[in-house]
Amino acid sequence: MAFVLFNTLTGKKEEFVPLEPGRVKMYVCGITVYDLCHIGHARSAIVFDVIYRFLLSQGYQVCYVRNFTDIDDKILGRAAAEGVDFRTIADRFIRAFHEDMEGLGLLPPTMEPLATEHIPEMIEVIEKLVEKGIAYQAGTDVYFSVERFSSYGKLSGRALEDMVAGARVEVDENKSNPMDFVLWKGSKPGEPAWQSPWGPGRPGWHIECSAMARKYLGATIDIHGGGKDLVFPHHENEIAQAEAAFGQPFARYWIHNGFVNINNEKMSKSLGNFITIRDVLGCMHPESLRLFVISKHYRSPVDFCDETVGEAERGLERLYATVETALEKTAKDAETDYPEDILKREDGELYEKARSLPAMIAEAMNNDFNTAQAIGYIFVLQRNLQRFLDKFGRKSLKGPSARLAAMAADLLLKHCRLMGLLIEEPAVFFDRQRKLKLPTTGMSEQQLYELIELRRKARAEKNFPEADRIRKELEAKRIQLEDSPEGTKWRVSLQPLEG
RNA sequence: GGCGGCAUACCCAAGUGGCAAGGGAGCGGUCUGCAAAACCGUUAUACAGCGGUUCAAAUCCGCUUGCCGCCUCCA
Numbered sequence: 001m002a003f004v005l006f007n008t009l010t011g012k013k014e015e016f017v018p019l020e021p022g023r024v025k026m027y028v029c030g031i032t033v034y035d036l037c038h039i040g041h042a043r044s045a046i047v048f049d050v051i052y053r054f055l056l057s058q059g060y061q062v063c064y065v066r067n068f069t070d071i072d073d074k075i076l077g078r079a080a081a082e083g084v085d086f087r088t089i090a091d092r093f094i095r096a097f098h099e100d101m102e103g104l105g106l107l108p109p110t111m112e113p114l115a116t117e118h119i120p121e122m123i124e125v126i127e128k129l130v131e132k133g134i135a136y137q138a139g140t141d142v143y144f145s146v147e148r149f150s151s152y153g154k155l156s157g158r159a160l161e162d163m164v165a166g167a168r169v170e171v172d173e174n175k176s177n178p179m180d181f182v183l184w185k186g187s188k189p190g191e192p193a194w195q196s197p198w199g200p201g202r203p204g205w206h207i208e209c210s211a212m213a214r215k216y217l218g219a220t221i222d223i224h225g226g227g228k229d230l231v232f233p234h235h236e237n238e239i240a241q242a243e244a245a246f247g248q249p250f251a252r253y254w255i256h257n258g259f260v261n262i263n264n265e266k267m268s269k270s271l272g273n274f275i276t277i278r279d280v281l282g283c284m285h286p287e288s289l290r291l292f293v294i295s296k297h298y299r300s301p302v303d304f305c306d307e308t309v310g311e312a313e314r315g316l317e318r319l320y321a322t323v324e325t326a327l328e329k330t331a332k333d334a335e336t337d338y339p340e341d342i343l344k345r346e347d348g349e350l351y352e353k354a355r356s357l358p359a360m361i362a363e364a365m366n367n368d369f370n371t372a373q374a375i376g377y378i379f380v381l382q383r384n385l386q387r388f389l390d391k392f393g394r395k396s397l398k399g400p401s402a403r404l405a406a407m408a409a410d411l412l413l414k415h416c417r418l419m420g421l422l423i424e425e426p427a428v429f430f431d432r433q434r435k436l437k438l439p440t441t442g443m444s445e446q447q448l449y450e451l452i453e454l455r456r457k458a459r460a461e462k463n464f465p466e467a468d469r470i471r472k473e474l475e476a477k478r479i480q481l482e483d484s485p486e487g488t489k490w491r492v493s494l495q496p497l498e499g
Numbered sequence: 500g501g502c503g504g505c506a507u508a509c510c511c512a513a514g515u516g517g518c519a520a521g522g523g524a525g526c527g528g529u530c531u532g533c534a535a536a537a538c539c540g541u542u543a544u545a546c547a548g549c550g551g552u553u554c555a556a557a558u559c560c561g562c563u564u565g566c567c568g569c570c571u572c573c574a
Contacts, residue, residue, distance in 0.1 A: 029574085032572085043574070047574095072572090156569080156570080157502060157503070158501070159502090162501045232569065258568090259567095261567090269573095295511080296511085297512090301568080308523090311511065311522065311523050318537090373514075373521085375513090376522080378521090380520080386538070462532080464532060464533065467532085471534065471535095483533090489535095
């Protein structure tokens with residue numbers, strides 16, 4: 001089956017064919033390190049992590065580069081505000097970014113180059129553009145002349161005339177066309193500066209990606225990605241610089257992820273509805289956030305609110321619970337293999353759903369990374385497996401039934417892990433989930449265990465009114481008790497409280 | 500003003516020419532001392548509206564309405 005992805009450049013789904021067979025060169029725009037990352041960054045990071053994992057699973061050798069913009073006005077602004085060096089700010093937020101990405105459970109990219117470590121490479125590109133007469137010096141700055149690059153606007157699908165007509169462009173006397181953008185910015189006294197043929201200064205924003213992508217991935221890269229907001233001007237300008245300088249296509253497939261809204265509002269600092277990754281991870285399992293993100297197609301906007309996030313959390317718990325039960329009940333007798341017809345006789349539907357899962361998931365992912373559809377298939381198998389397990393009550397499975405359940409659980413686990421889900425041991429997950437959620441109930445672990453013990457005694461004496469009173473007391477704090485032969489377990493209910 | 504996207508059940512969400520995936524919530528049931536979880540059953544003659552193409556349309560084309568994004572730093 002063909003592997004197709006939506007290419008922003010053409011506005012269509014296209015079959016993916018890498019430049020070199022078996023190898024993929026992918027560049028994803030990283031962040032400007034001047035503040036903590038928010039859940040919009042998390043979505044982008046998760047989306048490209050899933051893409052990266054998928055490409056690897058398909059046997060591609062992937063070189064995945066994600067840069068840091070570590071010199072920029074916003075970094076300088078923050079440094080000035082705190083009275084520290086720009087490097088202090090940049091390093092602080094690079095560290096924070098790595099903590100966040102690790103917290104989210106992302107595979108590290110192949111490389112994470114820093115803009116400031118590639119100044120010579122950027123100067124080289126700018127010099128080339130100046131030589132060709134496409135860039136010009138004005139005062140202490142160097143600008144890219146958009147009129148000299150005939151296909152300017154091809155990525156964002158807009159014509160130069162249209163942009164100029166309606167754009168609110170600040171008046172800059174140095175520019176010969178208002179749409180021209182800066183390649184090199186002369187430094188003011190006291191600002192960080194690097195030597196260049198145009199005097200001391202620092203690079204413009206867009207040039208770093210063109211220079212670093214070329215250095216690490218070559219003149220033409222396979223996949224270039226980032227958030228939708230980067231289409232214009234950032235990626236448009238990257239194309240202009242790189243293609244004007246080197247005369248070769250810059251990137252073949254452009255992938256852009258949609259935004260995260262919060263309670264149906266655009267997330268923005270002025271609205272005060274920014275949620276940082278670390279805030280979210282303080283009260284939610286990273287895989288819950290991941291399931292939330294990949295339950296919707298990556299190009300659509302997604303709304304982050306209690307209800308949609310809660311659904312993801314409950315779904316993840318159910319997946320873990322089914323896998324846990326399956327592993328427990330089949331632990332003793334899962335190894336022996338049986339012929340197909342024997343397994344089918346145990347549960348024909350479960351057998352079929354399990355066997356067809358790899359092809360179904362592959363088909364979904366091959367179709368522009370349709371993770372939402374893939375997740376749908378995952379839940380179909382989960383329900384079939386859970387139903388099968390339930391038939392046995394509390395008994396362990398043996399022989400062909402154990403083999404069938406183990407096979408289904410393995411496939412479920414394998415394909416969840418392909419998308420970065422169900423990475424933890426179920427017991428570890430549930431323990432972590434309890435620890436994350438307990439603080440939201442206002443009850444300490446010790447208080448809780450005292451009440452559970454009181455209730456145990458009451459039940460032992462058949463004092464059910466007292467036992468139920470304790471259950472109700474805890475339920476009012478969203479702590480749900482679950483009695484089982486092994487004792488009473490507890491978890492924090494993800495169900496919103498009535499009223 | 501220019502460019503683009505979206506509109507599927509109470510909610511979230513796949514599907515993009517051939518009987519409308521999946522999840523959540525609700526309701527009924529099984530299980531349970533009572534619960535919870537889980538499972539079973541149930542929930543769109545129908546995909547914003549109108550018109551067209553087709554043997555066949557949620558899916559293609561046109562128009563209308565309503566939302567949203569980008570055009571300025573931004574994932």
